[in-house]
Each structure stands twice: as C-alpha cells, then as structure tokens.
Amino acid sequence: MIKDQKTLKVSAIKSGTVIDHIPANNLFKVITILGLDNIKKPITFGTNLESGKLGYKGIIKISDKFFVNEEINRIAMAAPQAQLNIIKDYKVVEKKVVQVPEMIEGIVRCVNPKCITNAEEVKQKFIVTNDGEVSLKCHYCEKITDQEHMAFI
Amino acid sequence: MHNKSLISINDYSKDECLKVLDLAEKFEKDPVQNLLSGRVISTLFFEPSTRTRLSFESAVSRMGGQVIGFTDSTSSSVTKGESLKDTICTVANYSDLIVMRHPVEGSARYASEVSNVPVVNAGDGANQHPTQTLLDLYSIRKTQGRLDDLNVVMVGDLKYGRTIHSLLMALSEFNVNFFFISPEELKMPNEYKLHLKNKGIDFHEQTDFTGILDDADIIYMTRVQKERFSDPIEYEKTKNAYVLRNNMLENTKETMKVLHPLPRVTEVSTDIDVSKKAYYFTQALNGVYTRQAIISLILGLKQ
Ligand SMILES: [Zn+2]
Numbered sequence: 001m002i003k004d005q006k007t008l009k010v011s012a013i014k015s016g017t018v019i020d021h022i023p024a025n026n027l028f029k030v031i032t033i034l035g036l037d038n039i040k041k042p043i044t045f046g047t048n049l050e051s052g053k054l055g056y057k058g059i060i061k062i063s064d065k066f067f068v069n070e071e072i073n074r075i076a077m078a079a080p081q082a083q084l085n086i087i088k089d090y091k092v093v094e095k096k097v098v099q100v101p102e103m104i105e106g107i108v109r110c111v112n113p114k115c116i117t118n119a120e121e122v123k124q125k126f127i128v129t130n131d132g133e134v135s136l137k138c139h140y141c142e143k144i145t146d147q148e149h150m151a152f153i
Numbered sequence: 154m155h156n157k158s159l160i161s162i163n164d165y166s167k168d169e170c171l172k173v174l175d176l177a178e179k180f181e182k183d184p185v186q187n188l189l190s191g192r193v194i195s196t197l198f199f200e201p202s203t204r205t206r207l208s209f210e211s212a213v214s215r216m217g218g219q220v221i222g223f224t225d226s227t228s229s230s231v232t233k234g235e236s237l238k239d240t241i242c243t244v245a246n247y248s249d250l251i252v253m254r255h256p257v258e259g260s261a262r263y264a265s266e267v268s269n270v271p272v273v274n275a276g277d278g279a280n281q282h283p284t285q286t287l288l289d290l291y292s293i294r295k296t297q298g299r300l301d302d303l304n305v306v307m308v309g310d311l312k313y314g315r316t317i318h319s320l321l322m323a324l325s326e327f328n329v330n331f332f333f334i335s336p337e338e339l340k341m342p343n344e345y346k347l348h349l350k351n352k353g354i355d356f357h358e359q360t361d362f363t364g365i366l367d368d369a370d371i372i373y374m375t376r377v378q379k380e381r382f383s384d385p386i387e388y389e390k391t392k393n394a395y396v397l398r399n400n401m402l403e404n405t406k407e408t409m410k411v412l413h414p415l416p417r418v419t420e421v422s423t424d425i426d427v428s429k430k431a432y433y434f435t436q437a438l439n440g441v442y443t444r445q446a447i448i449s450l451i452l453g454l455k456q
Contacts, residue, residue, distance in 0.1 A: 110259075112258060114256075114257060114258045114278050114279070115257070115258050115259050116237070116257050116258065116259035116260045116262075116263045117259065119257045119260075120236055120237055120238070120257075120263075121236070122259075122263050138259065139259075139262065140258070140259025140260075140262045140263055141258035141259035141277075141278075141280050142161065142258075142259070142280055142281070143258070144344075
C-alpha cells in the first residue's frame with residue numbers, strides 16, 4: 001500500500017482523488033480554483049515536498065471526490081503538469097494527466113480592464129499558449145493574461 | 154473573404170491582404186461603380202471618429218449604397234442602457250454589413266459573433282483598426298512599388314500606438330527594415346521586437362532622428378500625447394524632439410514619403426505640406442479605395 005517516501009508524507013485515502021505534481025507556490029491557487037475551501041470532504045495536503053520535475057511540489061488528497069474534465073481544465077492554468085490519481089479501495093484505478101487545452105472558456109478573468117468581457121456579459125475565451133509557463137491570449141481584446149495576473153472566476 | 158468579418162488584421166492572410174490592395178488599385182482607377190445598389194451598410198460609431206466614418210460612407214456612396222447608423226452613442230439607444238448585443242442583433246436586421254467603432258476592446262469581435270451579417274471593425278479601443286492598416290499598406294506599395302526591401306521609420310508613440318503595432322505586424326510578412334524613433338518612455342514593446350526577431354527581421358531603435366532619415370523609404374509619424382507621460386515636465390522636454398520639419402527632408406530619397414494616420418497636431422510641421430514627400434492627405438484618400446475593396450470583397454461583389 002505505501003509505495004515510497006513521498007506517499008508517507010501525506011496519509012493515504014480509501015477513495016477519492018490525489019492531485020500530484022502541483023508547483024509548490026501554486027498549491028493554494030489550486031485549492032481555490034477547485035473550491036476545495038468550501039467542500040465538506042476530508043482533505044489533506046502537503047507542500048514544499050522535493051520533486052525532481054518541479055523543484056518543490058505540492059500534493060492534495062481529497063476523499064470521496066472525483067473531478068469532471070471541466071474542473072481538471074481549471075487546474076491546468078495553475079498546475080499544467082499536475083497528475084490526478086483516482087483512488088478506489090486504497091488503489092490507484094486511473095491516472096489522469098492534466099491536459100493544457102488549446103482554448104479555454106470562462107475560468108479566468110481577462111487582465112485588461114477595458115476588455116468587453118469585463119464590460120458586458122460576455123463569457124471569457126482565451127487561446128492558451130504553453131511554453132513551460134501557461135499564458136492566455138484573450139480571444140476578444142487580444143491582450144495576454146500571464147500566470148502572475150490570472151484571476152480565477 | 155466572402156461573408157467573413159474583418160475584426161483584426163490577423164484575420165487576413167498575406168495573400169488576402171494583397172488581394173485587397175490589388176482590388177483597391179482598380180477602384181482608384183475607376184472609383185464610381187454601382188455595385189451596392191439597393192444595399193444598406195450600417196455605420197455604428199459608439200464613439201465619434203468623423204474621419205473614419207466619412208471615409209467609409211464615401212466608399213459606400215461611390216458604390217451606390219445607402220448608409221444608416223449613428224455618429225456617437227449619445228444619439229442612440231445605447232444611452233438608454235441597451236447592451237451591445239441587443240444593438241447589433243437589431244441593426245443586423247436592417248443592413249447587409251455593419252461597420253462599427255467602439256471604445257471597448259474586443260467589442261467588434263463579440264459583435265461579429267452575435268451578428269448575422271458581417272462586421273468590419275473601424276477601431277475597438279486600443280486594440281485593432283484593420284482597415285487603417287490595409288490603407289497604410291496600400292499607400293506604401295503605391296508610392297514605393299513594392300512592400301519588400303524597404304526602410305520603414307516609425308516615429309513617436311511606439312508603445313501605445315495601435316496603428317503602429319498593426320502595421321508592424323502586417324509588414325513583418327514582408328522583408329522590411331524597421332527603424333524605431335521614440336522617447337525612452339514610449340519605446341516599442343518587447344513582444345513586437347521579439348516577433349521581429351523570430352521572423353528574422355532587422356530593426357534598430359533610437360531616441361532621436363540622427364542618421365536615419367536619409368536612407369528612409371517611408372517615415373511613419375504618430376502623435377506623442379501628453380497623457381502618456383508620467384511626468385509632465387518630461388513631456389515638455391521631449392515633445393519637440395519628435396517633430397518632423399521640411400529642412401530635415403533635404404537629403405532624403407526623392408521617392409521617400411511621409412505618412413501619418415491623422416489627425417496630426419504638431420509632430421508633422423505644416424511646412425512639409427507643400428513638399429511632394431508629404432503623403433498623408435493622399436493616404437487618407439487611399440482609405441476610400443481600400444474600404445471600397447474590403448466592402449465589395451466581403452459582400453461577394455468582387456472576387
Ligand atoms: Zn480581453
């Protein structure tokens with residue numbers, strides 16, 4: 001059941017989702033994006049764990065919670081390399097790699113205060129570029145919203 | 154291009170841009186063509202821009218079409234709080250094509266998504282004004298006979314200038330050398346310089362005119378606006394450094410032309426107006442031919 005050192009740092013769950021490989025500095029962003037601060041399930045998380053890929057990573061374990069693709073897309077903006085392990089009966093039954101979509105709708109607010117999406121009821125739409133760092137080009141005003149300025153809806 | 158909205162200069166490929174220029178050339182030779190008989194074009198100006206509006210209306214009139222619309226949002230239902238979507242959906246019923254100018258960035262793209270007739274963006278805030286870019290390309294090609302192997306000097310506000318950025322993007326499809334002249338505070342943004350680097354296009358930047366003008370094929374002037382400066386004293390100190398005067402053109406190429414999107418304030422001295430190197434008024438006229446070409450291509454009246 002316990003496979004390695006890293007798993008030891010956060011206790012195992014019986015059923016639910018483990019989100020791994022979150023950049024340590026974006027862990028709380030991911031928690032906010034997924035609305036985990038408002039759900040009534042047991043959640044444990046660890047952060048500043050050593051990771052080859054990321055330097056330091058964060059990990060979140062949520063009992064009895066499974067995510068749909070739309071929710072996973074939301075994570076992609078803050079944690080493009082994240083991996084989701086779906087746990088049933090203490091076993092990983094499915095692994096999902098977060099896919100950075102080519103286009104996203106909603107999720108993030110356009111950084112440009114003069115943008116139509118901030119002026120009228122128009123759903124945000126972005127073209128996603130991913131060269132290590134994910135940034136979003138607004139389909140409407142064509143301005144770039146970078147990681148640093150991403151405000152999640 | 155038939156039935157396709159024109160919102161951003163990036164909506165047209167290089168070939169499509171050239172197609173507009175070729176057709177504009179034909180309209181210049183033969184501007185009065187009764188192509189739009191019985192057609193209605195809306196010009197919706199949510200903010201005033203007399204010059205642009207008249208240019209579009211002139212283009213439509215020369216092709217025998219009718220224009221409806223408003224000249225600023227105070228004379229429309231917008232003041233009653235109507236949403237952009239409702240205005241566009243309503244007006245789309247009355248016309249074959251919508252030309253719109255709006256202060257909010259991205260508004261034209263959004264309008265094109267809710268409208269069932271094509272939309273031409275005549276300026277959406279600081280974002281795009283593609284017909285200006287096409288008329289600039291037309292003016293450059295017409296005066297130089299080509300769009301390749303040119304020295305293009307851009308002067309003034311290179312940081313916020315929408316016209317400058319779109320023209321740079323369009324010209325980067327051709328083999329052009331760029332020279333950027335601007336105050337330190339208003340330099341060309343890095344994203345555009347990076348774009349040129351990726352395309353392998355040469356550029357050179359400096360804060361004054363020294364040593365640049367005599368090799369220029371095109372000098373593209375823009376306004377340096379006071380409100381762009383964080384320090385008003387800095388503005389007072391720098392504003393005169395970006396004024397082009399006739400005596401500065403003495404040793405420039407015979408074929409060199411001075412362009413300006415207009416309106417100008419003081420940055421192009423009026424003593425240049427009599428020079429045959431002054432081209433900005435003809436540039437404005439070229440706008441009519443270019444817009445005739447764009448409208449007739451979108452409506453499928455020309456191939
Ligand atoms: Zn935007």
